[in-house]
Amino acid sequence: MSEGISQPDQPQELEGEGKDLFSKFDDIIALREGLLSQGREDPFNLVMEKVLSPTRAICNGRETILLGTYNYMGMTFDPDVVEAGKQALADFGSGTTGSRVLNGTYQGHKECEQALKDFYDMDHAMVFSTGYQANLGIISTIAGKGDYIVLDIDSHASIWDGCAMGQAEVVPFKHNDIEAMEKRLKRIPADAGKLVVLEGVYSMLGDVAPLKEMVAIAKKYGAMVLVDEAHSMGFIGENGRGVVEDAGVIDDVDFIIGTFSKSVGTVGGFCVSNHPKFEIMRLVCRPYVFTASLPPSVVATAETSIRKLMHGSNKRAHLWENSKNLHKGLRELGFKLGTEEPQSAIIAVVMPDLEQGAAMWEALIRNGLYVNLARPPATPANMTLLRCSLCAEHSEEEVGQILEIFEKSGKEVGII
Numbered sequence: 001m002s003e004g005i006s007q008p009d010q011p012q013e014l015e016g017e018g019k020d021l022f023s024k025f026d027d028i029i030a031l032r033e034g035l036l037s038q039g040r041e042d043p044f045n046l047v048m049e050k051v052l053s054p055t056r057a058i059c060n061g062r063e064t065i066l067l068g069t070y071n072y073m074g075m076t077f078d079p080d081v082v083e084a085g086k087q088a089l090a091d092f093g094s095g096t097t098g099s100r101v102l103n104g105t106y107q108g109h110k111e112c113e114q115a116l117k118d119f120y121d122m123d124h125a126m127v128f129s130t131g132y133q134a135n136l137g138i139i140s141t142i143a144g145k146g147d148y149i150v151l152d153i154d155s156h157a158s159i160w161d162g163c164a165m166g167q168a169e170v171v172p173f174k175h176n177d178i179e180a181m182e183k184r185l186k187r188i189p190a191d192a193g194k195l196v197v198l199e200g201v202y203s204m205l206g207d208v209a210p211l212k213e214m215v216a217i218a219k220k221y222g223a224m225v226l227v228d229e230a231h232s233m234g235f236i237g238e239n240g241r242g243v244v245e246d247a248g249v250i251d252d253v254d255f256i257i258g259t260f261s262k263s264v265g266t267v268g269g270f271c272v273s274n275h276p277k278f279e280i281m282r283l284v285c286r287p288y289v290f291t292a293s294l295p296p297s298v299v300a301t302a303e304t305s306i307r308k309l310m311h312g313s314n315k316r317a318h319l320w321e322n323s324k325n326l327h328k329g330l331r332e333l334g335f336k337l338g339t340e341e342p343q344s345a346i347i348a349v350v351m352p353d354l355e356q357g358a359a360m361w362e363a364l365i366r367n368g369l370y371v372n373l374a375r376p377p378a379t380p381a382n383m384t385l386l387r388c389s390l391c392a393e394h395s396e397e398e399v400g401q402i403l404e405i406f407e408k409s410g411k412e413v414g415i416i
């Protein structure tokens with residue numbers, strides 16, 4: 001036995017029981033049990049038993065129209081995309097078993113990054129294993145201790161987590177408020193490192209950021225700008241490059257973050273940039289270095305999908321039609337919506353409270369329609385929302401059926 005370390009002869013009795021580390025979840029456990037005790041279907045535990053197409057699945061034994069998948073461009077069943085995945089699986093195997101900086105960069109990862117550079121017409125593209133990791137990695141690596149991040153209060157969790165990981169000073173401003181943003185920037189020391197983080201489309205209400213004004217102000221104060229275009233890629237802008245393209249500021253932003261889990265129709269995340277030193281990120285960005293790379297089949301499907309999205313103008317036009325028709329129809333039925341006009345492929349229906357929101361969600365699923373139930377803290381201003389995300393593969397007829405199901409369910413629950 002080494003000297004100086006006393007070893008008890010008998011096991012010591014523990015004093016007290018210690019704090020239950022799960023006690024912090026008691027409120028949410030009670031809330032969930034309260035909702036389920038009324039015999040409701042669990043809105044957060046839906047199982048898709050069979051997926052028939054981008055817009056239909058068998059859920060809880062019923063054929064269901066999907067209106068909450070973020071599969072905006074309906075690429076998940078595109079024959080070329082599926083074939084590319086199968087071929088890569090056969091040629092390269094099921095996974096890379098390695099980090100991008102070790103054995104995890106295959107030809108397919110480079111081709112996928114080239115497709116992103118071509119899609120955005122940018123110099124650099126870096127693929128991550130998820131969009132969450134792209135935000136986590138880029139934000140935490142760029143803005144560290146002593147730097148400042150100015151961001152919209154309604155930013156996605158992955159943005160907040162990236163801020164926390166990097167330990168920069170975080171300065172939030174009121175959602176989409178241009179003046180509030182400028183006020184925050186004005187107060188930051190002129191010589192400090194500054195990053196402004198914005199989203200093109202905010203996923204809860206489906207509203208668009210005033211990027212033209214915001215990017216101009218960020219530049220006036222010498223800040224770098226990162227825009228998360230997760231919900232606009234493929235759909236918004238002439239070439240589907242997002243709100244940055246639509247607002248004419250794509251050349252003024254420093255980083256665009258995106259995901260493959262929405263319009264691209266698979267899984268993965270990315271950052272594109274024209275910054276001349278961008279490639280160093282591959283060595284210093286921990287959520288890129290210390291995780292395995294995407295499987296070859298995934299990058300092959302992503303590359304094929306991205307290249308097809310470059311020629312997706314007809315699909316984009318149809319998706320806009322769907323969005324306008326659903327917004328108009330829901331409003332005419334008397335539902336309260338998150339935006340006055342349709343601004344994206346997300347239409348949020350505002351529920352009076354969680355109780356009625358859960359009842360309405362259940363009525364919709366019983367009647368054959370799946371939407372997302374969203375509740376605080378994920379939602380702004382404590383709202384309960386039924387978030388609808390449209391797909392370019394929804395037919396005009398299907399949008400009609402969706403409205404009929406909303407009408408029937410709304411009347412059953414007494415919301416309209």
Ligand SMILES: Cc1ncc(COP(=O)(O)O)c(C=O)c1O
Nearest residue numbers: 130131132156203230259261268
């Ligand atoms: C705005 C935004 N950024 C990032 C992400 C993360 O994307 P991923 O699903 O690829 O992790 C999401 C996903 O919901 C999102 O809505």
